Amino acid sequence: MIGGGPAGLGAAVEAKKLGIDDVLILERDRELGGILNQCIHNGFGLQEFNEELTGPEYADRFIKQVKELGIEYKLDTMVLDITPDRKITAVNSHDGLIEIEAGAVILAMGCRERPRGAINIPGSRPAGIFTAGTAQRFANMEGYLPGKEVVILGSGDIGLIMARRFTLEGAKVKAVCEIMPYSSGLKRNIVQCLDDFGIPLLLRHTVVRIHGKDRVEGVTIAEVDDKKEPIPGTEKYIPCDTLLLSVGLIPENELSKKAGVILDKNTGGAYVWDDRETTTPGIFACGNVLQVHDLVDNVTDESRIAAQGAVRFLKEGEKTEPQPININPGDGVRYVVPQRVKKSRVEGAFKMFLRVTDVYENAKLVVDSDKGRLFAINKRRLSPGEMEYINVTQRLLNRFPDIREITIKVERG
Amino acid sequence: MQERYITCILCPQGCNLKVQIDDGKIVSVKNNGCEKGPGYANDEVFHPTRVLTTTVRIRKAKLPLLPVRTQKPIPKGKIFEAMKVLAGIEVEAPVTVGQVIYSNILNTGVDVIATRNMN
Numbered sequence: 001m002i003g004g005g006p007a008g009l010g011a012a013v014e015a016k017k018l019g020i021d022d023v024l025i026l027e028r029d030r031e032l033g034g035i036l037n038q039c040i041h042n043g044f045g046l047q048e049f050n051e052e053l054t055g056p057e058y059a060d061r062f063i064k065q066v067k068e069l070g071i072e073y074k075l076d077t078m079v080l081d082i083t084p085d086r087k088i089t090a091v092n093s094h095d096g097l098i099e100i101e102a103g104a105v106i107l108a109m110g111c112r113e114r115p116r117g118a119i120n121i122p123g124s125r126p127a128g129i130f131t132a133g134t135a136q137r138f139a140n141m142e143g144y145l146p147g148k149e150v151v152i153l154g155s156g157d158i159g160l161i162m163a164r165r166f167t168l169e170g171a172k173v174k175a176v177c178e179i180m181p182y183s184s185g186l187k188r189n190i191v192q193c194l195d196d197f198g199i200p201l202l203l204r205h206t207v208v209r210i211h212g213k214d215r216v217e218g219v220t221i222a223e224v225d226d227k228k229e230p231i232p233g234t235e236k237y238i239p240c241d242t243l244l245l246s247v248g249l250i251p252e253n254e255l256s257k258k259a260g261v262i263l264d265k266n267t268g269g270a271y272v273w274d275d276r277e278t279t280t281p282g283i284f285a286c287g288n289v290l291q292v293h294d295l296v297d298n299v300t301d302e303s304r305i306a307a308q309g310a311v312r313f314l315k316e317g318e319k320t321e322p323q324p325i326n327i328n329p330g331d332g333v334r335y336v337v338p339q340r341v342k343k344s345r346v347e348g349a350f351k352m353f354l355r356v357t358d359v360y361e362n363a364k365l366v367v368d369s370d371k372g373r374l375f376a377i378n379k380r381r382l383s384p385g386e387m388e389y390i391n392v393t394q395r396l397l398n399r400f401p402d403i404r405e406i407t408i409k410v411e412r413g
Numbered sequence: 414m415q416e417r418y419i420t421c422i423l424c425p426q427g428c429n430l431k432v433q434i435d436d437g438k439i440v441s442v443k444n445n446g447c448e449k450g451p452g453y454a455n456d457e458v459f460h461p462t463r464v465l466t467t468t469v470r471i472r473k474a475k476l477p478l479l480p481v482r483t484q485k486p487i488p489k490g491k492i493f494e495a496m497k498v499l500a501g502i503e504v505e506a507p508v509t510v511g512q513v514i515y516s517n518i519l520n521t522g523v524d525v526i527a528t529r530n531m532n
Contacts, residue, residue, distance in 0.1 A: 030475075037529070040466050040467070040468065040480035040482075040528060041466045042464050042466055042482060043425070046424050046425070052464070053528075054466055054480060054482055054528040056480050056510070056528045056529035057510060057528045057529070059529075060510050060529060060530065140468060140478065140480060141476055141478060142476070142477070142478075143470075143476070143477035143478050168465075168467060168492070168493075168496050169467075169496075186425050186427060187420050187427030187429075188420065188421075188422040188424075188425060188427045190420075191420045191422055191427075192422050192463065196463070196489065294425065295425055386425075
């Protein structure tokens with residue numbers, strides 16, 4: 001496992017339980033658990049444990065299992081390279097340079113936050129601009145509150161969570177600006193992190209200028225039109241000492257590329273089979289390195305799928321799928337994971353994860369094949385901020401002989 | 414008859430509950446996706462509660478902060494007061510997950526527990 005966050009931990013535990021003795025987790029941080037360690041808020045584990053846990057508690061459940069099962073892990077260890085034939089080069093200060101020949105590799109490196117540079121805000125370069133996750137680590141683990149008067153750009157879940165965190169710690173969060181007409185965060189977070197504290201969520205607004213030389217002194221915000229262009233005359237100055245960015249997450253795939261893994265431009269993650277095998281045989285991917293999830297419970301779910309795939313690869317070796325089916329995003333669908341299915345290997349059912357491109361009320365998710373319609377599901381509401389899951393049973397796949405393509409689209413009304 | 418919309422926060426589904434209140438009582442709850450909806454609506458209308466998650470100072474540990482939470486939800490109106498109480502306390506490592514860090518905060522009958530191990 002490359003990475004000891006929820007995806008790597010879940011995959012390691014599953015692989016060990018399935019009888020693989022020689023499991024190793026490589027983690028670059030000083031402890032296991034990944035980003036869960038800084039997510040001290042609750043809301044984790046409802047599906048997995050049927051109770052509401054905080055991030056560290058969720059991580060602890062898996063770390064305990066890793067220890068009980070005697071799974072080996074190396075901390076403070078940076079993986080430098082993975083080759084397509086699964087030779088891993090890593091380095092740490094105890095062992096020096098390590099080379100490992102792995103029977104199977106599970107990529108579980110997670111994602112990074114989109115930084116300021118990626119969204120091109122004009123203005124100077126003062127201190128006081130943080131990605132929301134960086135501020136979260138400072139406030140929850142390192143013991144520093146990054147500012148006292150805060151504006152947040154982007155309404156992703158981490159930004160919302162940090163709005164509440166700053167408020168509880170005595171800072172003033174003046175506004176959350178979202179360029180889209182809807183929030184990409186979960187509704188429950190808008191309620192319990194913004195509404196509870198009277199923090200305004202300004203939809204169709206963005207930051208057009210950052211002021212201040214050494215430290216942020218304020219930002220100018222403006223309303224945007226349908227093309228996301230600022231509307232002249234709507235500018236408003238807000239004094240603040242801190243700007244938090246919660247403007248998206250990007251799967252961290254530098255190592256995957258070295259391993260020859262082909263990426264899907266829609267997800268930023270690997271192009272995978274339903275068992276989470278990438279285009280490089282024996283290399284699997286799960287969690288946020290594959291697709292950015294809303295819920296850690298789904299990361300765990302996916303980590304098990306990847307581990308099961310990896311264990312099968314270890315036991316049976318490389319096999320060419322005789323009945324591959326491609327899965328394509330159609331109208332209104334931004335992406336679907338997995339991107340293809342090993343039809344001959346589907347046992348019972350498999351799950352498709354997808355995100356839509358826009359907000360739809362009372363719409364249908366339609367699953368078509370090249371041989372005919374498979375089924376449609378009515379949806380009261382679809383939103384890009386909330387991932388959708390569709391279970392596809394083996395029986396449905398057998399409804400038409402020789403299906404080669406599946407397309408999922410949104411139909412209005 | 415008064416009508417209110419309340420977003421349920423019990424799970425990520427976030428159902429938009431339609432609540433009808435008459436004579437100081439809830440007479441109907443609609444749009445709930447599960448059986449927990451009506452109970453949540455009742456709590457939210459008459460005595461809203463929240464789980465508080467925060468940190469306290471810790472000595473002799475690798476990190477300066479220990480994450481904690483209230484074991485059960487506490488009244489929403491007591492959140493800031495509870496923050497003040499917890500700002501004043503400091504614990505010493507080692508601490509194990511689930512350990513009570515502060516008992517019966519603000520006489521709510523709810524304990525504050527550690528949410529991770531810290532050596």
